[in-house]
Amino acid sequence: MSITPTMTDVAREAGVGVATVDRVINKRAAVKPATLQRVLEAAERIGFRRTNLIRRRAEEPAQGCRMGIILQKRSTQFYADLGEAIVTTATAHEYRNDNVRVVFLEELVPRQIIEQMHRLAQECDVLAIVAADHPLISQAIDQLSQQGIPVIALISDLTAEHCAGYVGLDYRKVGRMAAWTLTKLGPDSSKIGLMIGSHRYQNQEQNEMSFRAYLREFAPEVQVLETVISLEDIPLAKASTVEMLEMHPDLGAIYIAGGGIEGVCEALREYQLPQQLIVICMELTAATRVALADGTIDVVLSHPLELAAGRLLKAMKEATRHQGQGSLQHTLPFFTYTAANI
Template sequence: MAGRPTIADLAKEAGVSVATIDRVLNGRAKVREETARRVYEAAHKIGYHAAALIGQRMAADLPKIRFGFVLHKEKQAFFRDMREAAEAAVRAATGVQTSVEFAFASSQAPSDYAALIEELGERCDAVAAIAVAHLQVTDAVTRLEARGIPCFALLNDFAQGVRQSYVGLNNLKIGRVAAHMLATATRQHGDLAIFVGGHRWHGHELRETGFRSYMREFAPQFRTLDALVNLETRQLTYEATLNLLERHPNLRGIYCAGGGMEGAIAALQELRKPGEVSMVVHELTPESRSALAQRYLTMAVATPLDAVLTETVNLMIEAVQNGGNSLPGQQFLEPQLYLPESV
């Protein structure tokens, strides 16, 4: 196209009339969002000088939604990745003007999660959170919902019957997947250990239930030890794994149903050769990727963060615009399974 693109050039590229272009540019009459977006994309494509103005006109007419996210352990790689996925999902949202705010819980205390959820509820139109299952958290969600602020549970379900929806993995099923992998990979019969972050993490409890149900049904030759609470900390998991290896010389497998896997990996690297003890963990991090490559891990079950946060943001927009859901639900997404040969 020779010279500076004109309104006629833009109209031709967008497949609309010159009058429609004039309405988009000057806001003289309402233009459908789909049409305005087509004009905006065409303006960018041909280098029309008022493309930025068209974008501003579009944004001015869109409803504003403020998103709030409560996450856990700000310094952990997984939760940094989760924040980035949430930011990307909010940026990609169409049909609304968006802003997003994050808060991070520094402990597993229910009061901390409840306070952060309510704090974000004061400034946001919808809140999604990772939180423990506890009455204080349920009460906080109840107060938000009563004010018309929809709340969503991420990865770990809480406030069932009150929150809008749970978005994450099917944790009962994931526990059975982990059990199948350990039972299949372990060549000798013996003991199996489970680490959970705490008994208030509903998702960890479901993973343990699924794990044990599979073992009872298909691998009764293994003995599954009592679950160990590691508070999702590296050091506690490291010390507990050293103790397990000392007290249970026939330990054949470990399932880390939550965080803290780095400690178990370090203990195995000190005291066992690769593959002597099979281990399944959650999430693909630099540490778990390295351990898979070295054969200290049998499998890592990863959360599809992009899909989880995209689904959550879409549900948040729908709840804000439609006044919430009458029937709280669950949105299960498929996990990503990583083996030593797939990293």
Template sequence: MSDSAAARRPTMADVAREAGVSLSTVDRVLNLRANVRADTAQRIASAATKLGFHAQGVIEQRLRHDRPTLRLGFLLQKSGVAFYQGLAQALTEAAAATARARVRVMIGYLDELDPLAVARRIEAQRGEVDALGVVAVDHVAVREAVSELRLNGMPVLAMLSELATRAGAGYLGVDNRRMGRVAGWFVTRLAQQPGPVAVMVGSQRFQCQELCELSFRSYLAEAPGDWELLASRLTLEDPGYAHGNTLDLLSAYPNLAGLYVAGGGIEGVVHALQELHGQGLPLPTVVCHDLTPVTREALRSGLVQAVLSHPREQLARRAVDVLVGASLDKGQPGYELLPLQLDVPECH
């Protein structure tokens, strides 16, 4: 190697300067002399990679072996729902890719809406996981269970649906007020003419669904035209119940102009729409949540006109990053909004 080439080769001092640490800290990482904080070691590894430092492989190996092990728990909604199955997979993949820690993901499902049962499941996470992400109804028993975990030092992140401030959990999800208004925009512009409009929610105990419903109603109330806002219908997050309620709704209002499905049970709604379409009956403009194989096919077939989604992979990556950071830095998750994903038939 020539003298000029040797002069250009990055040194430990270059890595220290790039990482913003002392030369002795780089030496400790490189030669395994003493423990170095995981985030500091990560900065050094990133600097070594950026500069092309000859011993970057040694630093990366040290980082892999020195990463702390964390157990991240996630309590999602019903296990049979395609969106939550996909989210569970995305969380597992995000955990495997994170650099700051070796993460073990522990997924649980809340197959019943009873707040007391949900609270018991949350309480049972104490001592089982190091941090918790949860999709849950906002109820006093749930808030107390979350608050108790926080008082015992566990970071808790409410995902998709917020919990009241006094619970002390962070939040990661979309702006649900905006989501409801976007749904209203689609209905008022795609419906053939103004008329009766209905909202279906799984449970108004989910803050996300309550906010979506209220903002949708607010948008329709301001929109020009003779829009008749009907009483909300429940799906109970259950496809069978949603199927029956959709058939009842369309039987009572065959001229229904728009339907906004702001909760779970969309599989049952789509099944009912398929039946009615097969009978040659007119269908309303339909907007629903979360792109899954069922809603994607409903878009393609014209049964649904728009799907408003949480960006699932981004949600999973940020949830893992936030909970890992809160666990290692002894902090609490904050409030973070994700962009809304829009899908219409032309996308598929």
């Protein structure tokens, strides 16, 4: 027997075929309870690395998948809308035997996210998280993967070695689309403001980089100001916008590549602008829909929430069946909204 037991070793110890062990682990087909129990006992005896996963297979309902999804603040309208879309999608016929749990976190520090991940891992087969790319979170993902719990990155990709996949936009395209749009709308000034929530989020960092790269290549005369960090906090975003407007009275455009758009809109409505700014932001919500209608915002680039929810649940079920067989990538298209099509 090899030093690290394999599925072949489990099959030999249980007196079944390797295909049977594979069906147990990856849920490719139904296995009799007595056979599943034999596989579990054999895995326990020889110290098979994925014994915990086999144990959960023995305890879970037939064909059911327990999915845990960690979103960010419910008070952020985008995440409230995404959570609602996921819950609605989970009622579809194809998920009738599955258990989908959505959790919102108000504290976004790594420790809080990791604690919630471990709590959900006690009762779920697979997790999906929206989180900053932090070494401690990567470590937690790798630990859970070793325990047989795949973790999928949602909205913002993660660099953890054993991250099971990603469901979200191609932010290189998003950033370049925002920059292209600004060049076509033609701001009166060569100064452009840029605001993101945090560089810790891969999606926002890539969004910013691609935005700047496009303008360097196709509009080198445009000056993109130093990036403003909002921490996705509405009051901070408002104060930062006012400061930007006061320091740069010739500002021609603003791109909000992260959260805090409500604060930006408040500032723009209250501030006496010497000229009309071109404003582009992320995510169609109730607030940005109103801002498009009243002219505060010109363009919104947005996730397709229903499609995102469906792709996520599909990816999570795939991850439980194909764990350890590579990363599952589900790149979503994005929608472009203006006052003409809301």
